[in-house]
Amino acid sequence: MASEHEIRSMIGKRVMLEKKSGAKFFGTLLSFQKERNRVTLGNLTIINKSGGITSTTEKRYFNADSKITPEIA
16 A cells, blocks of 8 residues: 555556456546545546456546556556
């Protein structure tokens, strides 16, 4: 899990969020809500654990305990 400072430094940048299930979400980190321990991602590309790929422009909320790292081009 990234620290609060690390998460805040990535706001506005493309990141990869990996859930414990193995699903990966690539998107723009829009916000971090400390009191709810969640982050918001937008403009998502989703790779599910079986390898299927989906893209969406909607915003999604995730638990900040997920693994969050900068996206590597």
